Amino acid sequence: MSTPAGLIDVHHHAVPPLYAEALGDRKAIPGVDYPDWTPEQSLEVMDAHGIAAAVLSITAPGVTFLDGPDAPKMARRVNEYLAGLVREHPKRFGAFAILPLPDVAAARDELRYSMDELGLDGAGLLTSYGRRYLGDPEFEPLLAEIAERGAAVHVHPAAPPSRDLETFDLPASLYEFTFETTRTAASLLFNGVLDRLPDLRLILSHAGGTLPFLARRLTHGPTIGAYLKDRVPADVIGTLGRLHYDIAMSANEFALPALTRLAGAGRILYGSDYPFMPAAHTAENTAGFAAYDGWTEAERAEVGRANALRLLPALAARLAG
Structure with missing residues (x-):
């Protein structure tokens, strides 16, 4: 199997200097070493692994470590840096x-500015804010506006909000992140959000964390x-x-068959x-993506590039220009 040319990486993080300083x-994530990062380092890694474009996002904790007006101010500065x-x-x-978030009014303001004025490609959300997951009714007006815009939303796990969980002194990202994604998906399912907002991308x-394994159980x-x-x-x-599902940390013989069975290569x-x-x-995950024998080569090209371009029309237009 070969790697299709021009991969689009939808799970690629930026660490703006102004954000790192704040x-x-x-x-950022309990137990996780915080990496050094520059745009040049990203470009070097992308060039080495056939990645044509990367869609940058900020990982946990987002701007939740800031209080009051400082959080929207930092979000604005970060989005302008990304733009x-x-x-x-x-x-x-x-x-x-x-x-x-969790300030929904401020989040809606920043959504409008970042998309209408800055021309960013979509929104990045965490799985939870405080003890509220994305299926919480408080967040639905924001999700409804995003759906109405037809914008893509990249959902990244955060550390579990409960400090009572036994984590065995292991990093949250080692395994709890997968459960956080499952928790927020379950909240969206059983609170009816995904039924009411069928166009939410x-x-x-x-x-999807553990969703492919647990789908039938749900x-x-x-x-x-x-x-x-009356809720299911x-x-x-x-x-x-x-x-939609990205395959960061998941392009392997255990995860891909279940995910493909659930969602299809598209x-x-x-x-x-x-x-x-x-x-x-990146080398390991790209090799796993290229070697997986459960897709046709046409499907591999969809996963590697075409699916992202369908979801991200502004990026597609820039690449075509």
Whole structure:
């Protein structure tokens, strides 16, 4: 198998200097070493692995470490920084706007500015804010506006909001991130958000966490608890199958068969997780993507490039220009 030319990486993080300075000594993700990053380093890794363009995003904790008006101010500065990189490298970088949740009003303002004025490619959300996951009714007006715009949303896990969980002194990103993605998807499912907003274009990180493995189990909600009878979607599997999934940290023989069975190759996108996963992992994940024998070569080209371009028309236009 060969790697299709011109991969589009939808899970690629930026660490703007102004953001890193504000974060200071705080751990962005508990237990995770914070990487050094420059745009030039990203371009070097991209060139080495056939990545034509990367859509940049800010990982956890977003701007949640800031209080009051400082959070939207930092989101604005970061989005303007990202927009500057896109202007400087229009055929190499796209960007998902960071939004200052849990302040929904401020997040809607920043969504409008980042898309209408800055021309960013979509929005980046975390799986939870405080103890509220994305299916919380408080967030639905924002999600409805995003859906109305037809914008893509990259959903990245955050550290679990509960500090009572036993994590065995292991980094949250080692395994809890997968459960956080599953939790936010379950909240969206059973709160009816995905039924009410069928056009919401969500990209779930890391092959959807544990969703491919648990998809059939989630259909048994009303069997386990009759009170869920009126809350379960009519077609849980079909609803999960219309979401999109990146394969950061997941392009391997264990994850890809289940994900492909759930979503089909038309809903899967390439991702590297650089620089929070190092260049060596980009090589490993790209090799796993190229070697997987469960796709035709046409499907591999969809996963590697075409699916992302369908979701991200502004990026597609820049690449075609």
